Amino acid sequence: SQQGEEDPQALSIQEGENATMNCSYKTSINNLQWYRQNSGRGLVHLILIRSNEREKHSGRLRVTLDTSKKSSSLLITASRAADTASYFCATSASGGYNKLIFGAGTRLAVHP
Amino acid sequence: DTGVSQDPRHKITKRGQNVTFRCDPISEHNRLYWYRQTLGQGPEFLTYFQNEAQLEKSRLLSDRFSAERPKGSFSTLEIQRTEQGDSAMYLCASSSRQEGNIQYFGAGTRLSVL
DSSP, rough: OOOOEEEEEEEETTSSSSSSEEOOOOOOOOEEEEEEOOTTTTTEEEEEEEOOEEEEEEETEEEEEETTTTEEEEEEEEGGGOOOOOEEEEEETTTTTOOOOOOOOOEEEEEE | OOOEEEOSEEEEEOTTTTTTEEEEEOTTOEEEEEEEOOSSSEEEEEEEETTTTTEEETTSOOTTTEEOOHHHSSSEEOSSSOOGGGGGEEEEEEEGGGTTOOOOOOOOOEEEEE
């Protein structure tokens, strides 16, 4: 079964607005990653945050991690129509062989 | 193209037939993963190879499923006696020790079992 839960399941916004997606997980982790998937395609890595980090930025992306609440958030600022995709958080457990445990994803639609 | 490649992209088969998928990872990556994704869900881990050794298998990988990575390069995933419940997207990913567990995914093989 999947570990993570994303919230919301779907998000619809206008270009230029910010999009925030949340992820919760259940067990101790080594790190947490966010991936993007365009319809019917493979996943693309966006950003990784380690368990000892609280916030990380990459371009228009900002990720936060709260290990006490076992949650993370992904903020996309100034969204573009090209950001339309599904976004998944994925966790990697300590001591494992780095397999990723994915949530069910947030489907983001950005309208021009 | 130096990314992860999967073949075929689409496979339609009848129930009870055997199917085999191939994954070619990024050449310098020694770690290779298989995942399965059904509509509206995130990928679920199936199995993991480090070089040619299969180090972990999910309980999702029933005895009808077998994966190999004979020379530590490409990998194959075979499903025997396919069932309608096997219909899904099968994703392959690879990673290198240097990048930790950032995984690079192929475009996937979409299997439809009729």
